[in-house]
Amino acid sequence: MKKHNFYAGPSILSEYTIKNTAAAVENFAGTGLSLLEVSHRGKEFVAVMDEACTLVKELLDVPSTHEVIFLGGGASMQFCMVPCNLLNKKAAYLDSGTWASKAIKEAKFFGEVEVVASSKDRNYSYIPKQYTVSPDAEYFHVTTNNTIFGTELHRIPDVGVPLVSDMSSDIFSRPVDVSKFDVIYAGAQKNLAPSGVAVVIVRRDALGRVERPIPSMLNYRIHADNGSMYNTPPVLPVFSALQTLKWYKEQGGIAALQKKNIDKATVLYDEIDRSRLFTGTAAVEDRSLMNVCFVMKEEYRELEGAFNEYASARGIVGIKGHRSVGGFRASIYNAMPQSSVEALVGAMQSFAQTV
């Protein structure tokens, strides 16, 4: 039985990505060698890296002021690379979830961090909206989608200082005005590729302003100047990322994907809102289109384990909620077909009839 994969990350990838990656592991670009055993400096792989960067630029309409780079270390490495490259004295951060708070922790190694607002008071179930950012902050860091808590920034804030964003779990899910950002970064394993790489979009003239010396491997400029080949890049994840990007283009680009994402999320949230058994955990106006968090209503809470088993017998996997929220989380990234969301909704409905 084909599984309906709702895992939060690493997570579902398009069949196109999986098939082409598997084929390249056998025979890469007609070389007769595996993707795993060729030089990253050979012309075949250099072409992969170049095309991946070009497609990120094309799909997200990245202005010529910005560079696209692929870096190892995942999104968590960016928690320290961002302040290392951009924070001289002071930066502002929005504390909207676990990943945001980890970004804050790392930034504090480099300078003063102003946490302008936090939604920790209600277990990060909403996006804080009433705050001001000091005009002397060098950047304002936001997490556009809070993977664990199922909340998303539906409006990009306009605060008078450059933005930096962790878009790990919603990059490529909707159009974004890249010109408003000094840095956008995303770990690949939610909406792009296997884990092991992050895509980073950085404004060139935001670099070179800090006084500290920056170790080479942490220096955006060095990676940008070397075409993401300063050291050996994670070749397999980059190859897979290229396949996903090609598939996104074939799907009609980011606006078309956004439309599908809205349709998928609507079907699921409608069921949660109509259901006798289930209820959503995130503030309605801040609900994520990528990670849908819900629990069983108080009086049915003890049935959560039973529903998990019921769903898994129907090929629905990965819906167990993160331990800090409990209940369920259905991650419905770009590669998730509408039919899988409908399978989940069907299971929710038929389970309700047994109660």
Ligand SMILES: *Cc1c(COP(=O)(O)O)cnc(C)c1O
């Ligand atoms: C998954 C995730 C991370 C962590 O990514 P790593 O690649 O494991 O470091 C950071 N931020 C967000 C929003 C995430 O969803």
